[in-house]
Amino acid sequence: MDRTTAVDRDLTRSAEAERAPLLEVNGIRKAFPGVVALDNVQFRLRAGTVHALMGENGAGKSTLMKIIAGIYAPDQGQVRVKGKALVFKGPLDALNNGIAMIHQELNLMPSMTVAENIWIRREPKTKFGFVDHAQLRRLTQDLLDHLVIDIDPEAEVRNLSIANRQMVEIAKAVSYNSDVLIMDEPTSALTDTEVNHLFRIIRQLQAQGKGIVYITHKMNELFEIADEVSVFRDGKYIDTRKATEVTRDEIIQMMVGREITQMFPKLSVPIGEVVLAVKNLGSHGFFREVSFELRAGEILGLAGLIGSGRSNLAETLFGVVPATTGSISIAGIEVTIDSPARAIRSGMAFLTEDRKETGCFLGLDVLANMSAAVLAKRYVRCGFVQRKAIQKDCGDMSGTLRVKTPGLDEVIQNLSGGNQQKVLIGRWLLTKPNILILDEPTRGIDVGAKAEIHRLMSELAGQGVALLMISSELPEVLGMSDRIMVMHEGRMIGIVDRKDANQVRIMEMASQ
Amino acid sequence: MSASKSTTGEGSETLKRAKRKWPPELSIFMVLIGVSLFFEAIGWYLNGQSFIFNIDRLQIIVLQVAVIGVIAVGATMVIITSGIDLSSGSVVAATAVVSASLAQVSDFPRAVFPHLTDLAPFWPILTGVSVGLVIGLINGLLIALTEIPPFIATLGTMVAARGFAKWFTGAMPVSMLTDSFAWIGSGINPVVIFVVLAIAFQVVLRYTRFGKFTYAIGANRQAAVVSGIAVHRHLVWIYALAGLLSGIAGTVTAARAVSGQAGMGFGYELDAIAAVVIGGTSLSGGIGGVTGTVIGVLILGVMTSGFTFIRLDAYYQEMVKGAIIVAAVVADQYRRRNRR
Numbered sequence: 047m048d049r050t051t052a053v054d055r056d057l058t059r060s061a062e063a064e065r066a067p068l069l070e071v072n073g074i075r076k077a078f079p080g081v082v083a084l085d086n087v088q089f090r091l092r093a094g095t096v097h098a099l100m101g102e103n104g105a106g107k108s109t110l111m112k113i114i115a116g117i118y119a120p121d122q123g124q125v126r127v128k129g130k131a132l133v134f135k136g137p138l139d140a141l142n143n144g145i146a147m148i149h150q151e152l153n154l155m156p157s158m159t160v161a162e163n164i165w166i167r168r169e170p171k172t173k174f175g176f177v178d179h180a181q182l183r184r185l186t187q188d189l190l191d192h193l194v195i196d197i198d199p200e201a202e203v204r205n206l207s208i209a210n211r212q213m214v215e216i217a218k219a220v221s222y223n224s225d226v227l228i229m230d231e232p233t234s235a236l237t238d239t240e241v242n243h244l245f246r247i248i249r250q251l252q253a254q255g256k257g258i259v260y261i262t263h264k265m266n267e268l269f270e271i272a273d274e275v276s277v278f279r280d281g282k283y284i285d286t287r288k289a290t291e292v293t294r295d296e297i298i299q300m301m302v303g304r305e306i307t308q309m310f311p312k313l314s315v316p317i318g319e320v321v322l323a324v325k326n327l328g329s330h331g332f333f334r335e336v337s338f339e340l341r342a343g344e345i346l347g348l349a350g351l352i353g354s355g356r357s358n359l360a361e362t363l364f365g366v367v368p369a370t371t372g373s374i375s376i377a378g379i380e381v382t383i384d385s386p387a388r389a390i391r392s393g394m395a396f397l398t399e400d401r402k403e404t405g406c407f408l409g410l411d412v413l414a415n416m417s418a419a420v421l422a423k424r425y426v427r428c429g430f431v432q433r434k435a436i437q438k439d440c441g442d443m444s445g446t447l448r449v450k451t452p453g454l455d456e457v458i459q460n461l462s463g464g465n466q467q468k469v470l471i472g473r474w475l476l477t478k479p480n481i482l483i484l485d486e487p488t489r490g491i492d493v494g495a496k497a498e499i500h501r502l503m504s505e506l507a508g509q510g511v512a513l514l515m516i517s518s519e520l521p522e523v524l525g526m527s528d529r530i531m532v533m534h535e536g537r538m539i540g541i542v543d544r545k546d547a548n549q550v551r552i553m554e555m556a557s558q
Numbered sequence: 559m560s561a562s563k564s565t566t567g568e569g570s571e572t573l574k575r576a577k578r579k580w581p582p583e584l585s586i587f588m589v590l591i592g593v594s595l596f597f598e599a600i601g602w603y604l605n606g607q608s609f610i611f612n613i614d615r616l617q618i619i620v621l622q623v624a625v626i627g628v629i630a631v632g633a634t635m636v637i638i639t640s641g642i643d644l645s646s647g648s649v650v651a652a653t654a655v656v657s658a659s660l661a662q663v664s665d666f667p668r669a670v671f672p673h674l675t676d677l678a679p680f681w682p683i684l685t686g687v688s689v690g691l692v693i694g695l696i697n698g699l700l701i702a703l704t705e706i707p708p709f710i711a712t713l714g715t716m717v718a719a720r721g722f723a724k725w726f727t728g729a730m731p732v733s734m735l736t737d738s739f740a741w742i743g744s745g746i747n748p749v750v751i752f753v754v755l756a757i758a759f760q761v762v763l764r765y766t767r768f769g770k771f772t773y774a775i776g777a778n779r780q781a782a783v784v785s786g787i788a789v790h791r792h793l794v795w796i797y798a799l800a801g802l803l804s805g806i807a808g809t810v811t812a813a814r815a816v817s818g819q820a821g822m823g824f825g826y827e828l829d830a831i832a833a834v835v836i837g838g839t840s841l842s843g844g845i846g847g848v849t850g851t852v853i854g855v856l857i858l859g860v861m862t863s864g865f866t867f868i869r870l871d872a873y874y875q876e877m878v879k880g881a882i883i884v885a886a887v888v889a890d891q892y893r894r895r896n897r898r
Contacts, residue, residue: 117783136783155773155781158844
């Protein structure tokens with residue numbers, strides 16, 4: 047006899063829905079020409095939890111998230127949202143089914159305002175079908191107030207700092223009020239204060255029963271905010287563990303498949319002569335009165351908050367935006383650096399902050415990208431490029447740096463962020479610089495590649511290269527630098543020796 | 559403490575706010591004033607008479623630019639999406655000959671369609687404009703479906719449409735048109751058409767969701783895709799509208815000349831693009847508007863009229879015109895870079 051009533055059946059169904067994960071993917075496979083990005087991968091997100099996703103660059107995390115967000119279609123496999131199997135025909139489908147994503151590369155329209163960016167496609171309309179701009183501004187202001195984000199809704203995104211742009215992306219994703227919120231490296235350009243702010247927002251969403259996927263390379267963030275952590279490696283799913291029941295080393299081991307014994311392999315290196323001396327350097331509107339000396343074999347870390355002028359200083363040293371006051375001396379001789387070509391001729395090299403915008407030639411292959419800077423000096427006879435020679439040296443460099451690529455003819459856009467960064471470092475190393483300026487060299491890069499880049503930096507120092515390293519990651523600054531220079535709002539606050547430096551002191555100097 | 563307020567760096571707050579509210583069209587408008595005053599000054603010096611304060615001349619300027627202006631409205635939208643439409647001039651020709659062929663008078667022995675003469679102007683207008691729409695649709699579908707660069711797609715239709723016009727007319731002009739059709743191109747009518755279309759599309763660009771999509775696609779196409787915008791469908795619309803507007807321009811051209819010829823509209827697309835670019839719309843997309851294009855169109859018109867006024871050799875005219883177009887864009891780039 048069937049005693050179950052309609053009410054009972056409803057209750058059972060809703061209880062099952064609660065137990066069913068918010069988002070579930072199974073058996074996902076995705077291949078691109080030349081590489082299998084995902085191989086039989088699974089992932090489960092429960093409501094009201096923050097699920098961290100870790101893995102080296104190229105492990106497949108962003109690819110899987112893009113499949114979930116409807117940007118890619120899987121070759122095989124299934125995506126289930128609240129128990130229902132769905133096939134997304136495009137990003138709009140995913141958005142309509144309650145999945146929103148904050149991308150690693152900011153997807154904003156620079157020439158449009160914050161309000162227009164957040165509400166694009168969902169603009170409030172007046173009776174006659176026109177966009178209601180007053181309401182648009184009000185909605186945006188309400189959203190920003192609710193999230194306690196202090197940005198002008200009418201500001202054009204291109205005038206915002208990268209940190210603020212990231213906050214706009216976050217606000218936009220939250221505004222979809224979706225059940226699933228995917229965050230891909232949401233804090234790469236944020237300071238600690240802003241990160242805490244983001245965490246407050248995440249905890250709010252969590253309490254509302256939303257599920258959050260959090261992709262990051264920063265271990266400390268993971269342990270602070272995540273309930274569960276899943277690890278991918280080389281396109282394969284490794285394991286899922288509760289954040290409280292796993293150690294940092296265990297995660298690293300799952301990610302890399304081998305033990306990383308030392309995070310910052312700083313070697314003790316003899317410091318030589320002064321190769322770069324900067325006196326009272328200033329660039330109108332960006333920074334002023336900066337003076338320091340840089341010696342061969344030394345790593346000078348440059349710390350400061352976003353907007354402190356560090357990248358501007360680097361650009362001025364390298365001649366991208368020539369100095370308006372002060373002097374630069376290379377090996378004791380004063381030089382006027384009025385262009386990057388002049389800087390390169392003087393023995394400098396510059397790895398920029400944003401590899402996508404100012405580093406990579408995305409549509410060109412690894413060879414073209416790696417040989418870009420050195421062709422001005424070598425490998426050219428009577429105007430013709432000596433292909434064999436440059437191919438050999440680029441191949442060797444690629445091997446030394448352990449760049450993961452099917453070949454030198456692979457389009458660099460297909461490489462992971464970490465490998466793109468290595469190619470760019472290779473570009474500069476080929477020019478055999480005496481002074482290497484690195485702006486956020488390990489931003490958005492996984493643990494394994496990070497350690498390799500740090501090892502490389504130490505080796506270069508050992509060979510007598512002078513390094514200036516800009517970094518927003520204090521552990522990196524403290525671990526790698528011989529001395530640390532701190533900037534704040536365009537002024538140099540001071541230079542601290544390695545042995546006298548600690549996180550608190552640096553932060554104090556940076557926020558004066 | 560929360561994320562900091564947006565700033566561009568140092569500088570007084572009020573000046574920054576003023577600069578932000580300073581519409582970019584204002585600087586282009588000042589260029590227009592400047593060019594006009596320049597010819598005014600030269601006019602007094604060389605001819606002893608005013609250049610600007612002459613109603614007839616102003617009317618002629620506005621009439622001459624009205625047709626290019628209509629095309630430029632469509633070109634503005636295309637360029638905002640970071641595309642380009644090279645087919646406008648050929649569409650004018652194709653449209654002119656087709657609409658003229660349906661507007662012929664009956665007492666003309668060599669009509670193209672002997673049974674379709676003395677038709678009400680509605681028919682030639684409808685057909686002409688439809689031809690423009692169809693060519694625009696072909697452009698849009700080519701670009702959206704095959705993803706070949708707009709430059710190439712519209713280059714193809716440019717050549718094909720011109721060829722169609724030549725074939726259609728057998729290289730003979732289509733003349734003897736009805737008065738009611740010719741009326742469209744007479745007097746102030748082309749200007750009215752231009753003004754109405756310019757206002758309508760400026761409103762669309764600034765105040766509708768369709769307009770915001772147009773800017774978004776040009777500003778960051780990937781972001782537009784990811785935000786759920788149907789980019790392909792939108793681009794088909796944009797190119798179709800551009801074709802439609804070129805069709806209107808072609809119909810007006812035929813009406814004004816009271817004939818349809820396969821050679822009409824030659825070079826119009828470049829004039830239209832020049833006007834759009836001078837008016838402050840960026841070729842890389844995401845920035846600009848119809849207001850700037852109208853000013854750009856007027857600048858071109860003032861220049862052409864001014865050169866005739868000071869009786870500058872026609873060949874010099876073209877060289878100077880080219881130089882001024884480049885100068886206007888360089889000045890705008892410079893101003894844009896310094897705004898940062």
